[in-house]
Amino acid sequence: GAGVSQSPSNKVTEKGKDVELRCDPISGHTALYWYRQSLGQGLEFLIYFQGNSAPDKSGLPSDRFSAERTGGSVSTLTIQRTQQEDSAVYLCASSSGRDSYNEQFFGPGTRLTVL
Amino acid sequence: GQNIDQPTEMTATEGAIVQINCTYQTSGFNGLFWYQQHAGEAPTFLSYNVLDGLEEKGRFSSFLSRSKGYSYLLLKELQMKDSASYLCGADSNYQLIWGAGTKLIIKP
Numbered sequence: 401g402a403g404v405s406q407s408p409s410n411k412v413t414e415k416g417k418d419v420e421l422r423c424d425p426i427s428g429h430t431a432l433y434w435y436r437q438s439l440g441q442g443l444e445f446l447i448y449f450q451g452n453s454a455p456d457k458s459g460l461p462s463d464r465f466s467a468e469r470t471g472g473s474v475s476t477l478t479i480q481r482t483q484q485e486d487s488a489v490y491l492c493a494s495s496s497g498r499d500s501y502n503e504q505f506f507g508p509g510t511r512l513t514v515l
Numbered sequence: 516g517q518n519i520d521q522p523t524e525m526t527a528t529e530g531a532i533v534q535i536n537c538t539y540q541t542s543g544f545n546g547l548f549w550y551q552q553h554a555g556e557a558p559t560f561l562s563y564n565v566l567d568g569l570e571e572k573g574r575f576s577s578f579l580s581r582s583k584g585y586s587y588l589l590l591k592e593l594q595m596k597d598s599a600s601y602l603c604g605a606d607s608n609y610q611l612i613w614g615a616g617t618k619l620i621i622k623p
Contacts, residue, residue, distance in 0.1 A: 435613075440618075441616075442602065442613050442614055442615035442616045443602065491557060491558075503548070504560075506559070507557060508556070509557055
């Protein structure tokens with residue numbers, strides 16, 4: 401079956417512009433995560449959605465970052481007024497959210513470069 | 516607080532054995548994941564340990580000690596394609612708490 405997909409795969413933008421990153425999770429997965437990974441670094445948790453519950457936004461680095469998940473499926477991560485330090489790979493992952501453990505399946509990521 | 520520690524980088528020789536350690540402190544611990552991430556690619560699942568002990572899966576084995584907050588990933592008969600970063604993640608309630616990853620360099 402189809403895995404997690406993300407678009408675009410690469411995004412180059414100018415400082416101060418807004419960007420939108422999209423994630424399509426695996427069908428039926430109720431849990432969706434956004435992470436940020438800078439070059440050579442580990443995964444930085446950004447936000448978590450589970451079903452219809454209020455999202456956990458505790459990892460968002462500033463109020464320039466926001467995310468939505470429509471219809472419990474597709475998610476969009478929006479970064480407003482981008483800064484150079486926002487340059488990173490943004491990874492989306494989904495999990496079934498129902499099992500006793502939460503294996504996460506990752507998308508290929510969006511590489512964001514802010515000039 | 517919650518934290519995960521693993522070595523930043525390790526080097527090993529093709530055909531040899533290497534052990535990557537991970538220590539963790541989390542709340543609501545359920546289990547310990549190991550993921551592999553090749554450069555420029557997304558992480559992929561390797562193993563998940565819930566109970567104490569060693570679980571073997573081909574050339575890769577993973578060990579967990581819940582009382583010590585300790586895990587390791589053991590890679591045998593190393594191949595060049597094993598050059599990657601290995602991420603340790605603690606399953607804490609609904610999310611994974613990630614280590615920074617261990618970059619494994621395999622030399623011929």
